[in-house]
Amino acid sequence: MPVNLPALQPDHMHPVAGVRLGVTEAGIRKANRRDLTVFALDSGARVAGVFTKNRFCAAPVQVCKAHLAAGDIRALVINTGVANAGTGEEGMVHARATCVAVAKALDIAPEQVLPFSTGVILEHLPIDRLTAGVPGAVADLRGDGWFDAAHAIMTTDTAPKGVSRRIELEGKDVTITGISKGAGMIKPNMATMLGFMATDANISQALLDKLVVEAADLSFNSITVDGDTSTNDSFILMATGKAGNSVVEDEHGAAWAALREAVIGVAIELAQAIVRDGEGATKFMTLAVKGGRSREECRAVAYAIGQSPLVKTAFFASDPNLGRILAAIGYAGIDDLDVSRLKVWLGDVLVAERGGRAASYREEDGARIMAEAEITVTVDLARGEAEATVWTCDFSYDYVKINADYRS
Amino acid sequence: MPVNLPALQPDHMHPVAGVRLGVTEAGIRKANRRDLTVFALDSGARVAGVFTKNRFCAAPVQVCKAHLAAGDIRALVINTGVANAGTGEEGMVHARATCVAVAKALDIAPEQVLPFSTGVILEHLPIDRLTAGVPGAVADLRGDGWFDAAHAIMTTDTAPKGVSRRIELEGKDVTITGISKGAGMIKPNMATMLGFMATDANISQALLDKLVVEAADLSFNSITVDGDTSTNDSFILMATGKAGNSVVEDEHGAAWAALREAVIGVAIELAQAIVRDGEGATKFMTLAVKGGRSREECRAVAYAIGQSPLVKTAFFASDPNLGRILAAIGYAGIDDLDVSRLKVWLGDVLVAERGGRAASYREEDGARIMAEAEITVTVDLARGEAEATVWTCDFSYDYVKINADYRS
Incomplete structure (x- = not known):
């Protein structure tokens, strides 16, 4: 569906x-x-x-x-x-x-x-x-x-x-x-x-x-x-x-x-x-990255999040596993990224700042957002004016099933 | 296991x-x-x-x-x-x-x-x-x-x-x-x-x-x-x-x-x-790329194959879905790659040449190789002397299960 x-x-x-x-x-x-x-x-x-x-x-x-x-x-x-x-x-x-x-x-x-x-x-x-x-x-x-x-x-x-x-x-x-x-x-x-x-x-x-x-x-x-x-x-x-x-x-x-x-x-x-309608999709995710020096680096961060099998399976499980999102931002290829400055929101909930979990963050707030079928992840890189948005879906059992069965 | x-x-x-x-x-x-x-x-x-x-x-x-x-x-x-x-x-x-x-x-x-x-x-x-x-x-x-x-x-x-x-x-x-x-x-x-x-x-x-x-x-x-x-x-x-x-x-x-x-x-x-011991792994794959202009481009091709969820689910299904391997080679980032010159082997079976399936290839040969637990994919880019090898595993239901359940 x-x-x-x-x-x-x-x-x-x-x-x-x-x-x-x-x-x-x-x-x-x-x-x-x-x-x-x-x-x-x-x-x-x-x-x-x-x-x-x-x-x-x-x-x-x-x-x-x-x-x-x-x-x-x-x-x-x-x-x-x-x-x-x-x-x-x-x-x-x-x-x-x-x-x-x-x-x-x-x-x-x-x-x-x-x-x-x-x-x-x-x-x-x-x-x-x-x-x-x-x-x-x-x-x-x-x-x-x-x-x-x-x-x-x-x-x-x-x-x-x-x-x-x-x-x-x-x-x-x-x-x-x-x-x-x-x-x-x-x-x-x-x-x-x-x-x-x-x-x-x-x-x-x-x-x-x-x-x-x-x-x-x-x-x-x-x-x-x-x-x-x-x-x-x-x-x-x-x-x-x-x-x-x-x-x-x-x-x-x-x-x-x-x-x-x-x-x-x-x-x-x-x-x-x-x-x-992505294969096996149960969630629709909007990955909005702003505050970058270029549209290209914003896209790189959004795609790193959106292509991470770990992030996608966590969304499938409705698990606010923020660490996987931060890890993906971290390996997106911005060599001089200052992780202590960036901020991450799940829906309207500030989840990460100062290089770690936001002090105000409560797991139940993250869980509330993750339970929804449409989820926006917003990242502020705090280093420029560029922005980019990427849309993706989660990674479910059915993705594997569809692609292990296709052709057969 | x-x-x-x-x-x-x-x-x-x-x-x-x-x-x-x-x-x-x-x-x-x-x-x-x-x-x-x-x-x-x-x-x-x-x-x-x-x-x-x-x-x-x-x-x-x-x-x-x-x-x-x-x-x-x-x-x-x-x-x-x-x-x-x-x-x-x-x-x-x-x-x-x-x-x-x-x-x-x-x-x-x-x-x-x-x-x-x-x-x-x-x-x-x-x-x-x-x-x-x-x-x-x-x-x-x-x-x-x-x-x-x-x-x-x-x-x-x-x-x-x-x-x-x-x-x-x-x-x-x-x-x-x-x-x-x-x-x-x-x-x-x-x-x-x-x-x-x-x-x-x-x-x-x-x-x-x-x-x-x-x-x-x-x-x-x-x-x-x-x-x-x-x-x-x-x-x-x-x-x-x-x-x-x-x-x-x-x-x-x-x-x-x-x-x-x-x-x-x-x-x-x-x-x-x-x-x-990769999460959910049922197959061990060796991706050997040779004939490149640099070790870096050989690695890019090997990683494109090794990270493609479509390739990995096909290996899980023991499905010799060669098209997914060729597609991954095609998007690995070598802008001037001449696909009509490269060759691909599954185990010891030549599966692709001249931009398409090898004339000698028979599906049962591919199926025989894919049934094994250890599979080598060899790619000859036919444009240089460099080579690189990357190891990876397949992508199974258990990968999703492990990563949807972890933390909970």
Whole structure:
């Protein structure tokens, strides 16, 4: 059960003018489940993306990067079941063949298609079943396909993840809708596997490129489930321009500020949804680090806490084992950190100062906070003005069970 | 049950001339268990040590460093139950009071005592019970006390860890004996919590200082259980000079080479014993990375594999999930790694090459290797001559159980 993730409802997902989605059961790895999704974009849409930094990046990621560089993207195709990663030359052939099949069905060029795969690594795509499924997905294309697509991109996810918002831009209604998937192998390093967002706002390619990086940094690149960076992480932001606003191209304008805030807000909610549905998760933790000299060192401290198996198992046990948090801060890599100055709060309870437990701290206060399903740990490094927030979940028996059983 | 760790026998542990050990039940945290150990060194012994790099380093570690810098160490005192870490000024007072008690019982100066603590972080030492226990431990001092000391320094360890070797140096018998402890919060960064080794060899302080760093690097600094660096990691090497060999002080001499090899060999065995007894461990893994441009990048790859919860749970399940290993190599931080050139072996089976699964690989070969309790993963990065080896264990239900229950 995801932690405080409301069940997705079809009417939560506002269509985005210029974007249609279709899904089908292609039988990629298992029968009787939707495993193939196609996005079709009207002509003139702008697309930007960020991808995994894993050197074993999957074949579809490599094809995506090449096609995105050429521009004029008109379709996305996503399969689950097999990640097409660690598949060598044959993997590249399969990724390109996937694009050819979608291009044929939509009467566009293969270079106008972005392919995505998620699932088991090192297995080859059953390319014949995949391409045979494409016409079915294309026949299913519709503007209100977001809800079904959120389901069709799931792998070990226990719940679909979708967020949709509407804002007003120059008197025009603008919609931002997105879906994401992921539950394990989650410490995205550029973006998570997988996030797709679209807006009907009209925005310049330059600002769209900037926005996708900023949004990824503050959302998908600020979460961790198990510290493993996937081979297939991809985050795509599409802008169809159908809303009728004049093109957003001024970094100092109000329209950019409003659109930026809304897009980042949706991205953060989608990223948090992945953590809430993290493999075996029973707790959702916000790790807020402030008072650092740089955002980077704040992130290092937050990730040290958020990736420590000892901290994560203590949270699973609702045990306010503060020593494990302090130890993680201590090994986060800040060589000149003065531990006598920093402060740590569990929820609203000051738990550590002056290099040790706070004099005012009482175990029952810590226990009260730890009993909750959502817990914020705040660290003040007291050495600067920078800050960073990372979201993570706890580490339970079920994490081990899920990952010892997966594939079998 | 530790993985292939033979039960320690009293007669395995050769006494080291000039070193006596005594233990007692001081009731530090639990009744009816030996929890206080004293080492007494004859006058003239040389001592060197390396300590945790965790910024929250424990009070005793800080006192150790200061006393070691002053030289002429005559005693060590180790308590389990409470780590005296994250304890602020009071922790420093307690660490010094511990030295005073031992100094008084042995008629030496407090600055000649090195204090060590291991156990729960953030709790204060019950200093009265500890100092009250010192005379009992001192009364128990004897040359054959190593076996009992190996037991008395345990915390969540399920088995005592001790290694002893004898070599010949210039026709003289030289003994090297050591003990270690640790099972969780294990990714030592200088040394593990805790390792104590002594030899009766005569060796210069300069070479002893060099040897302790080299031995730590190749042993305790080459293991990981859960990636958490402890606040109390300490590794101490003592040389009493009682063997009668002429002082080892020539870095190019045969005596240095022989002594170095033996000391490092004992240190590696002690470090491996910690992994074999890693919390919840059911498998012992050797991660051998070669063909790197530097030892550092080989270590980064080995640690990425060895710390991946996904890899560790797959090993627990005896699942040859090669994709998780490749993904870990891919995110190890080598930006210009050419994944099409590297090779990976599981045991003696080539499993990956040319960016994907080896053509010759058969799942049953992988399954055969994974069924074993000791598994070697070999990675050839094919870009240089450097190499590094890291030892680790798998990640099981029991790891979560142990760490969700500890303290309660």
